[in-house]
Amino acid sequence: MQFTSMILSNVEVSPGYWRMRLTAPQAFAAAHAGQFVMVRVSAAIDPLLRRPLAIFDVGMHTPAQSGSQPQPFFEMLFRVVGKGTAMLAALHETDLLDVLGPLGSGFDAGSADEEKLIVGGGIGLAPLYLLAKGLVGRGSPVRLFAGGRSRDDILCITEFERLGVECYTATEDGSLGEQGFVTVALTRRLDALKGRATLYACGPDGMLKAVAAIAAERQIPCQVSLEGYMACGVGACLGCVVPGREHSTQTPDFRCVCTEGPVFSARDLQWTV
Amino acid sequence: MDRLNMKPDMAVSVAGIALRNPVMTASGTFGYGEEFVDYVDLLKIGAFITKGLSLKPRAGNPTPRIVETPGGMLNAIGLQNVGIDAFIAKKVPFLRSVATPAIANFFGDTVDEYAEMARRLDDIPEVAGLEMNISCPNVKHGGIVFGADPACAAGVVRACRAVSKKPLIVKLSPNVTDIVAMAKACVDAGADSLSLINTLVGMAIDIKTRRPVLANITGGFSGPAIKPIALRMVWQVARAVKVPIIGIGGIMNATDALEFILAGASAVQVGTASFINPGAAQTIADDMEAWLVANGVADVKSLIGALET
Numbered sequence: 001m002q003f004t005s006m007i008l009s010n011v012e013v014s015p016g017y018w019r020m021r022l023t024a025p026q027a028f029a030a031a032h033a034g035q036f037v038m039v040r041v042s043a044a045i046d047p048l049l050r051r052p053l054a055i056f057d058v059g060m061h062t063p064a065q066s067g068s069q070p071q072p073f074f075e076m077l078f079r080v081v082g083k084g085t086a087m088l089a090a091l092h093e094t095d096l097l098d099v100l101g102p103l104g105s106g107f108d109a110g111s112a113d114e115e116k117l118i119v120g121g122g123i124g125l126a127p128l129y130l131l132a133k134g135l136v137g138r139g140s141p142v143r144l145f146a147g148g149r150s151r152d153d154i155l156c157i158t159e160f161e162r163l164g165v166e167c168y169t170a171t172e173d174g175s176l177g178e179q180g181f182v183t184v185a186l187t188r189r190l191d192a193l194k195g196r197a198t199l200y201a202c203g204p205d206g207m208l209k210a211v212a213a214i215a216a217e218r219q220i221p222c223q224v225s226l227e228g229y230m231a232c233g234v235g236a237c238l239g240c241v242v243p244g245r246e247h248s249t250q251t252p253d254f255r256c257v258c259t260e261g262p263v264f265s266a267r268d269l270q271w272t273v
Numbered sequence: 274m275d276r277l278n279m280k281p282d283m284a285v286s287v288a289g290i291a292l293r294n295p296v297m298t299a300s301g302t303f304g305y306g307e308e309f310v311d312y313v314d315l316l317k318i319g320a321f322i323t324k325g326l327s328l329k330p331r332a333g334n335p336t337p338r339i340v341e342t343p344g345g346m347l348n349a350i351g352l353q354n355v356g357i358d359a360f361i362a363k364k365v366p367f368l369r370s371v372a373t374p375a376i377a378n379f380f381g382d383t384v385d386e387y388a389e390m391a392r393r394l395d396d397i398p399e400v401a402g403l404e405m406n407i408s409c410p411n412v413k414h415g416g417i418v419f420g421a422d423p424a425c426a427a428g429v430v431r432a433c434r435a436v437s438k439k440p441l442i443v444k445l446s447p448n449v450t451d452i453v454a455m456a457k458a459c460v461d462a463g464a465d466s467l468s469l470i471n472t473l474v475g476m477a478i479d480i481k482t483r484r485p486v487l488a489n490i491t492g493g494f495s496g497p498a499i500k501p502i503a504l505r506m507v508w509q510v511a512r513a514v515k516v517p518i519i520g521i522g523g524i525m526n527a528t529d530a531l532e533f534i535l536a537g538a539s540a541v542q543v544g545t546a547s548f549i550n551p552g553a554a555q556t557i558a559d560d561m562e563a564w565l566v567a568n569g570v571a572d573v574k575s576l577i578g579a580l581e582t
Contacts (some may be wrong), residue, residue, distance in 0.1 A: 002312070002552065040549065045497045045525070046343045050549060100551070229339045231346060232548040234312070236304045238350045239339030252332035254353060259308075 001027060005099045008061065008073060010091055014152050017123065018089050019056065021075045022097060029072040031058050032106025033131035034225055034263040037076065038233040039088070040098035047084045049231050052258070054126035054202075055102060056156075057133070077126040077155060103233050104262050107131050107223055110198045115141045118165075119186055119211050121203020122153040127225050127262075128202055129159060136163045143168065143189060147182030147207065151175040183210050195220055199266075212266035222266040228257035235259035243270040281565035282572040283558070285319070287517045287540050288440035288465035290374050290402050292319035295573060296530065296558040299521055299544030300325050300378035300404060300444070301350065303554075305364040306371065312551035318558055319540060320374040323364070325406050326394075327379065328386055330356035335488040340477045345496030345523070346545060347475050349489035352380060352409075357393055365399050374401035376442065382412040384432050391433035391441075402440035405433060407459075408448070408471045420446035420471075423458035434463030442519065445469040447499075447506055456510040468519035468542060469510060470503045496545040497523040504536050511537020511578055525553070527560035537578040 005022040013019045038050035057075040062068060080089050091097070107127075110116070116135045120128045125146060135142045144167045148154045154169050154176050161167055168185040169177030178185060190197060199222035201211040208224050215222030228240025235256050242261070244253035245268055255261065255269075283294035293316075300322040303309055315321065333353025340347050355363065360377075368375040377400045381387035387405065394400050407420035407429060419429050430443055443459040445452060447470035456467055472493025477486040485491075503522020511518045520533030521542040530541045546553035565573060 002550070047341060048344060048346060048496055048545075048549065049341045229337045231339050231341075231348070231545075232302075232551065234551055235308045236302060236551075237339060237348065237548055238301075238333065238353050239336075239348065241333070241336065241338070241353070247332070249332050252330055252353070254332065 001025065002098070002100045005097045007091055007093055007095045007097065009093055010089070012089070013077070014155055016080050016152070017077065017155055018080070019075060019077050019156070020088070020091075021073050022099070024058070024072040024074045026072060028074060028102065029058060029060070031055055031074065031102035033134050034106035034127050035102035035104050036127070036233075036262060037074070037099050037101030038103060039076070041084045041087045043098070047087070050100060050233065051084045051088070052227075052230055052233055053078050054225070056126050056129050058130065077123065079123040100233060104258055105260065107200060107225070107263050109135060109138060109140075110221065112138045112140050115143065115193055115197045117143050117145065117186060117189060117197050117199050119145045119182060119199065119201040119203065119207070120147070121182070121207040122148045123155070124201075124203030124207070124225075125155050126202070128200065129156065131200060132160055132163055132165050136165065145170075145182045145186045147171070147203070149173065181207070181210070183207070183214065186211070187214060190214070190218060190220070199223070201225070209271050212269075212271050215266055223263050224266050224269070225263045226257050226261050228262070230258050233258045243272070244268060245270055279566055279569075279571065281562060281570060282574070283562055283565070285539050285574060285577075287519060288402055288442055290320065290376070290440050292374065292540060294319045294558045294561070295534065295540040296554050296561065297322060297376070297519065297540055297542045298547055298554045299542035300406070302544040302547045305360070305367065306375060307364070307367045309547070309551055313555045315371050315373045317555045318373060320376055320401065322376045322378050322404055322542065323360070324354050325352050325378045325380050326354050326357055326360050326390065327352065327381060328357055328389060330354065330359065337486060337488055338492075340486040340492070342475075342477055342494070342498070344498035345494055347477055347487060347492035347494050348472070349487045349492035351489065357390065361397065365397060368399040375399060376402045376404050378404040378406055378444070380406040380409045382409065384413075384429050387429050388432040388436050392436040395437040395439050400439065402442060403433070403437060404442040404444050404468060405430065406444050406471070408444070408446040418446060418448070420455065421449055423454050426455055427458040427462040430459050430462035430464055440465045442466040442468050444471055445510075446471045447502060448474050452506045453509050453513045456514050460514045460516050464516060466517045466519060467510060467514065468521055470499070470506050470522045473499055473502065495523070497525050497529075499523045500529060504532055507533055507538050508536040508580065524557065527557050527564055530557050530561055531564065531576065534573065534576045535578070535580045537580070539577050
């Protein structure tokens with residue numbers, strides 16, 4: 001659905017990273033973890049295209065006016081990477097945004113008793129909070145492995161901890177948690193679990209590839225949430241495609257990140273990057 | 274005229290296809306129609322054009338395939354499509370369910386492939402007309418784009434005309450020295466209508482990596498930034514040929530669409546705008562009707578080529 005949304009808050013949670021809360025129509029409350037929105041940053045023609053952003057959280061808020069009914073809100077966590085996101089960061093409470101969504105597929109929660117290991121790199125944490133919330137709600141044991149270049153890239157960890165999720169952090173410069181890649185701590189936990197777990201990951205391509213390889217080697221299910229350059233978000237432009245496992249030039253099997261993803265089972269994709 | 278009760282006549286005819294209004298959706302921006310049913314009432318637009326089809330499925334180009342530029346975007350999708358067989362099996366049943374003309378866009382690597390496509394599409398009753406994309410390299414002639422050479426374009430149009438009775442629209446490339454010569458050659462070869470413009474070849478560079486942004490290096494430039502060029506070409510071509518023209522290029526709203534109609538277009542195609550607002554084509558058709566009402570214009574056809582110079 002397409003709707004006009006009002007910004008309820010827009011806060012810089014870490015240098016260059018922003019968390020925005022917006023009003024949403026009633027139907028938006030049913031959004032799944034892993035889905036995304038396409039946001040029109042301004043009504044002008046530059047920037048022209050919408051920006052795809054993960055849904056960080058959804059919930060209900062009660063407007064300040066007395067007698068108001070609770071209304072759904074949603075949150076986006078984004079990093080300023082260019083002109084469009086810089087304009088989003090400059091918006092304030094009560095500003096309006098044109099939003100398309102929720103779009104795409106969500107994460108599959110799997111069986112409730114298995115431990116869920118969530119791996120996020122930098123802004124890749126954006127779709128993972130709502131996932132963690134849902135998994136905790138179903139009674140699954142959940143652990144978060146958050147990685148980044150430095151402590152500034154480790155986002156909203158207290159939010160995950162408040163859910164009761166045990167969090168491991170690793171940074172490349174050692175400024176927070178273990179020094180190095182978060183996949184080291186992930187591997188340790190998998191060794192302890194002896195292979196009974198489900199993996200969820202979102203982050204840079206290198207991290208996703210490493211997590212997919214760990215999952216493949218141990219034959220455990222792994223879902224990844226991907227990013228893609230896209231113009232439309234509804235499966236028309238074919239800008240955001242990724243090669244499926246059996247893809248070749250002779251037998252093309254491109255998957256649209258926007259409509260067939262952004263969440264994919266890692267084993268359904270070709271990990272060439 | 275009683276403006277309050279007026280219902281303007283929005284119907285136009287292009288290449289013998291009756292359209293309830295002049296607003297169509299451009300190939301490659303509207304999937305096969307079905308992708309947009311949540312956003313567009315297909316009964317409120319004139320027609321929709323399918324993603325470009327080929328004999329065999331096409332993988333398309335590597336990614337990145339898309340980059341935004343000020344006022345526009347570049348795409349190098351590489352004509353990814355399901356191929357004619359899957360189109361017939363999986364996409365045509367939807368076309369049957371919609372009472373809006375569906376026009377099949379198609380292309381080939383050789384004249385024979387184009388003709389084979391035209392012949393196969395001619396057999397599909399759900400396809401109201403054909404739109405030929407001639408902006409493809411001619412494999413047998415050193416890769417020169419069909420649409421960049423009048424004789425080459427005429428040859429491929431003639432081959433398709435000979436095997437198809439359906440209305441035949443030829444989509445012109447703007448990447449030529451003389452668009453009027455191209456237009457005349459296609460009409461002489463049997464085109465019932467011309468649609469223009471296709472995208473302009475462009476590129477974008479990342480100075481940090483010193484690499485092109487698109488994996489394909491170059492891509493097709495579209496969006497509001499190209500509208501002045503498109504308007505100029507539609508105006509030139511409309512004066513030079515007698516067949517109906519379909520104006521395309523950066524149409525974002527009803528004002529843009531009306532500019533093309535004044536320049537000589539009988540209908541328009543909305544492309545990139547559907548990426549930003551999936552309901553754009555319907556909004557433009559609605560707003561165009563409202564403009565006619567507000568300005569006391571009883572029949573949209575009276576605006577076609579009504580530019581005063």
